[in-house]
Amino acid sequence: MNTKKNYIKRTALPMAILLSAVAVSPLFGEKVYAAVEATQQQGTIKGTVVDSNGEPVIGANVIIEGTTTGTITDIDGVFMINAKPGTKLTISFIGYESVTLPAKANMRVTLSDNSTMLGEVQVVAYGVQKKVSVTGAISSVGSEELLRTPVSSVTNVLGGQMTGLTTVQYSGEPGADAADILVRGKATFNDSSPLIQVDGVERSMTDIDPNEIESVTVLKDASATAVFGIRGANGVILITTKRGKEGKPKISFSTSATVLQPTKMVEQANSYQYATFYNQLMKNDGKDPVFSDAIVEKFRTHSDPIRFPDTRWADYIMKSAALQSQHNMSVSGGTDRVRYFISAGAYTQGGLFNSFSLPYDVSYSYKRFNYRANFDINVTKSTL
Incomplete structure (x- = not known):
């Protein structure tokens, strides 16, 4: 009898739960069905x-x-x-x-x-190599960075653009203001300048128009300069000029005008200050003054400028500013067989010396005209 009661208790509870679930299913059954249906539709x-x-x-x-x-x-x-x-x-x-x-x-x-990312190449020695596979110490800069500053020489732009490259500019004379370049410091006696090649030909980079340059690459360590032998001991700078690309003719024109001013002039004493200081110097040494009080007074008042002048020669012979201009026009394009890039440019830089309205120019000035024509011709399908 007890066994029968226990059986009824064990079966009654699950049955009650089941009947309760069936009784309340109308309250949440639709939501459960909707969720299942959404899952089936989403998949x-x-x-x-x-x-x-x-x-x-x-x-x-x-x-x-x-x-x-x-x-x-x-x-x-x-x-x-x-x-x-x-x-x-x-x-x-x-x-x-x-x-x-x-x-x-x-x-x-x-x-x-992605041809832009994986196809990007780095100029190395006598060819190109994918950037992802370059292991030597190499730095490069593109044409966009070179054109940000209008200067006469590319050497004056490279400073601060690439690691390991040092430029020192010793002169501001128009046409002679190119900077000296050192790659990783001064490594050899006498001449420590790096080897410079433009499109594989050794030459100076001073007179190259920045508008013609596609990229500048600096090879710095032994693994990158090995193929150049001892000529690459001080590093190698490789300049690649722009080439034509397949497509319709593309005409580009750029011009810029710049005002040049001295960065800082040397501060000098005038005649009155010089005479006063010199007399004080002589007194400190126990000697008689060189300039009398009357002469010192003339220096101060400028009452006798012929015999006792007080001329600041830097202000007298130099202008406060000079003009610089740069113009370039290029045409590029081509077909699958012939590609071309033609460029012509003019650069002018005025001098800071005053001409005093003379009929001839006594000031230093610089004028440069550049032209370049790069043609790439595939004579046959098997030649490049």
């Missing part, structure tokens, strides 16, 4: 991301467009994401072009190499 999208060679892309980002919901691919390039079929998915990875595709079952996405 799970599975796909594979590969590169142009068919190799899986590990760690690629897969994001639902317009949201922050996403995932990444595993070691096999496979991803799984909860999304409705047709939902826009954006797949991206460093070094590849991002793509946006509608979601569907068993997707297979192929990412193309």
